[in-house]
Amino acid sequence: MDIFVVGLSHKTAPVSIRETVAFAPEHIGTALAQLKQIPCIAEVVVVSTCNRVEIYAAADQGAQGIEAVRGFLARYHNLDAEQLNKHLYAHQGDAAVRHMFRVAASLDSMVIGEPQILGQIKDAYAYAVEHQSVGLIMNRFLHKAFSVAKRVRTETNIAGNAVSVAFAAVELARKIFDTIEGKTVMLLGAGEMCELAARHFVNNGVKEVLVANRTFARAEALAQEFCGRAVLFNNFADHLHQVDIVLSSTGATNFIIHPEEVQQALRQRKQKPMFFIDIAVPRDIDPRVNNVGNVYLYDVDDLQGVVSANIDERQKEAVAAEAIIEQELLQFNSWVNSLEVVPTIVALRQKMERMRRREVEKTLGQIKNLDEQGRKAVEAMSQALVNKILHQPTAGLKRAQKDAAAQPYVDALQELFELEIEPPEQGEMKQMDLD
């Protein structure tokens, strides 16, 4: 049984293609049903998000399955197959499994480490379960992907640092104040960006929000939203010493906060640190404010710089994540191979046992005057012979099970000994995991 994937993502297709190939949630059921109709496909899952459309499936022959799915995608969406193929990628075996693990762990995402994709894959799996398009292999495969993603998240710092400007501001505040809980924030101006950043701060436990805006009514409305209080715009400097964090995005054309006011405020608050975030363009806060002791001023460009530093940091963590994925890939392969190896060994042993029994009976029937001891000796000798002969090939197969090398042996054994393999049931497979 081969696992394969056919799909496209933000890396291979522009949004204009992605949107035509995407499956709306209400259409995934039909798609799954049609895919199940394809004879060579045994199990299938459809993942469809705004950044990727991927069809994961298990088939007897991977190559055949891939062609079938390519054809299906073009047919289903009424697209020119040749045009579509330019954007499609296809992997099978190890490459397909690795691809799924990387996608689930958010290594293939537009922004590395962003967690949404895992939820989207879980949804895709839920649809597949609902429409009964998954079985033994895909169940195991998807669950493995979820656990890999979880391991990557807990063992690496891949989702550790903020990749949006608003979140980066919250994280910086944490590097200055340790915790934002109990801090006070002042909002100057009521821009959308400012509001978003303020919301992040409030969600992270800010105690009080002060809002100052040129239109007092707007300030009051916003203050109400954050359970804060509005202050007169002309008086905001008088409140500076009460706040730890200042978020500024007014439409002012000149600086509205200068080092002098900040120094004054700092004296009043006994040098307790202050964090100024200036997201206005043109800037609201004189850059010299950053030179005041215990004061940290970040403008939009600074925050953008922090974000790109954070992305670099995630990239470094991705290396560790790839190592985890390779490890898990080996484990999963071992399981997939055991699907074929274990039943083959069982069938081989059963066949040998049948042959042995037949021959022993024949021999014992021919020698009439054999005592009990002699009979036992013949029995034991035949058993020992079978065990000795089978010992090495069995051990070799179990070794090969750990990597992809098992398949040719399995095929050869099945062919040469004319073995008939019963596909294992789900319950049986659980037992096989144990060793």
Next chain:
Amino acid sequence: MSILLYKVALLMYAAVTLLSLVAVVRNRKNDRSRSRLFLLLAFGVHTITLTVRYFEAGYTPVTNLHESLSFFAWALAGVFMLIDLQMRMQVMAAVTSTIVTVFMLFGSLMPMQTQDLNPALDSFWLPVHVGLAFMGNAVFTVAFVAAILYLIQERMLKSKKFSALHYRLPSLETLDRVNYRCLKFGFPLMTMGIISGAVWAESAWGTYWSWDPKESWALITWFLYAALLHGRLTVGWRGRRAAIFAIIGFCFLLFTFLGVNLLLPGLHSYSTMAG
């Protein structure tokens, strides 16, 4: 026996240093707990070392330079672990265990044999005076490490150029809090260390204060930390200024501890290289 144990403790501290550096670079939880466990083990072995030496020598082993360095390293490791219980800071663990290892290494280069106790030191005040003074020193050393890290983190936040260290260092407020907390505990310890020394001097030499170099330098150091504590409590010194003070204070402290013994002969010269 105690010398062999000492060498084992030294090797274990070296291992801790290595592990904690790895933990900083890789930033993994497993590494962090492993380095923490090893520090506890090394500290345990070191505690046994000091106990064994106490019984071998028959006096509190703080009478020559080797013993002083060993005791100081032990106090530093202990104080750090206490602080680490409350605020887990891997970078601090790495720097502190490096300092501990350096002091232990330095101590292993000194003559290590036990000797007959100088009669002048045969007093109940020996463990009290030296114990208090060294505990105070250890606490201020932790403050020094926090101060260095504060300045590094502050520099990065001000200049907005982040190295990998930025992500691993604690927040400014945390580092400043370590500085303050150490000052609150270190200052009384140091004060009591000096007072107990004066009381002992009175009973041994007949005078509370004789202006020998160790006493003078200790007093200067004490005034520095007193100034910092005063500044913190009254005018709200904090952050960068407090960090710089903690660093200067530590330089004086180090000179009082080691420099005076090695460079300036005086009444406290029991603990020179010769022992």
